[in-house]
Amino acid sequence: MTEPVIRVEGVGFSYSSDVPSPVFALKDINLEIYAGEYLVIVGHNGSGKSTLAKHFNALLSPTQGDIWVTGMNTRDGNNTLAIRSTVGMVFQIPDNQIVATVVEEDVAFGPANLGVSEQELRERVEWALGVVDMLAFRERAPHLLSAGQKQRVAIAGAMAMKPQVLILDESTSMLDPTGREEVLSAMRYLNQEGTTIVAITHFMHEAVEGDRVVVMEEGQIVSAGSPREVFCQVEKLREMHLGVPQVTELAYALHQRDATFPADLLTVEELENEVLRRVSLKGVVA
Ligand SMILES: Nc1ncnc2c1ncn2[C@@H]1O[C@H](COP(=O)(O)OP(=O)(O)O)[C@@H](O)[C@H]1O
Ligand SMILES: [Mg+2]
Incomplete structure (x- = not known):
């Protein structure tokens, strides 16, 4: 291994x-x-x-x-x-991670400290801002950006160090x-x-x-395990007062009413497919 x-x-x-x-x-x-x-x-x-x-x-x-x-x-x-x-x-709060007054300088800060050459630095900044879809904002002032945009700049800064x-x-x-969706993507x-x-x-x-x-x-x-393995343990997670994804919560509730309904669904798509499958089995679809 x-x-x-x-x-x-x-x-x-x-x-x-x-x-x-x-x-x-x-x-x-x-x-x-x-x-x-x-x-x-x-x-x-x-x-x-x-x-x-x-x-x-x-x-x-x-x-x-x-x-x-x-x-x-x-x-x-x-x-x-x-x-x-x-x-x-x-980290959690983007404002605490911004060090420069211009977006591209902020992204360059980390790699510049690593002693990266001028040319390489320019390439990395461009690449990292591209990855988080913030190239258009390269000359802007970070403090005027939305929280999601600031966090993407912070991610670009971390990425520019090529970790x-x-x-x-x-x-x-x-x-x-x-x-949140911008950062997740x-x-x-x-x-x-x-x-x-x-x-x-x-x-x-x-x-x-x-x-x-x-x-x-x-x-x-x-x-620890795959999301499905972990979130299937609905009762155990409840005992710890930790939630499970809403879809899993709903699937679990339906499973308790009807044991043939799978309890281990994680995404809206999975739930949708299961419901549609059942509906078509019953011939309810027009
Ligand atoms: N700088 C610190 N000094 C002393 N105790 C700390 C410090 N940071 C965190 N702790 C304590 O360590 C434990 C774990 O905290 P933390 O790692 O921040 O948890 P989480 O990130 O899961 O919220 C908590 O009991 C917290 O109070
Ligand atoms: Mg924490």
Whole structure:
């Protein structure tokens, strides 16, 4: 099997490990993320999602265990620069990530710090703004853009560093539905082009986008698998007071009334097809 891009081995983390009985924000986390994957992490506020994400690009160093990024241990300070250019990060609030007064300068900021040549820099900025469909805004002032557009500029900035892995920590949560769809579509495109995506979200229908979903609770991974495997456990997720996608909720309710109705539907399209199939079986269609 190929080496994962990120390997988390027995990681525990405490923000105050020097006190007599430290509280652990992460407890014995084991996780492997493979090249080209689209991984989604869900969980309540305070369950440790951001703390884990910050370990992926060496913003935090584990109290226990190890994290390897393409074979580099994040504990070794000599690896930090290489790790940060391998794993890019986009945060929740776009305003906090904008550093320049012109869009293209903002996108150039990261790669310029990596020491990329002028010519290469121009190419990367153009490419990254193209990916997020913001080329037309290259000379604009970022603070005048909509939240969705700002977040796309922030993603372009992270992309211009050409990371193998892009982590988006609730990067759609401050956006309206249009902005959210814009960002999701950029993420989908990047993943199709080969970038490994790690998306943290509390929108369950966004989790359906992933190849794999990891559910966190109190610093631990409590469930992991394909979206269908994870969201099928409707009762377990309810016990944790976590929702499931609305479509799954509805399919599950119908399944309880009629056991022949599948409980594991994830998308509107699947539900629509199932309903139409039943309608045509009954010959109700005119
Ligand atoms: N900078 C910090 N200092 C101390 N405790 C923190 C800090 N950041 C987060 N925590 C605590 O760590 C736990 C996990 O938080 P976090 O990783 O932010 O969760 P999530 O991203 O899932 O909401 C919470 O109990 C939170 O209060
Ligand atoms: Mg968080």
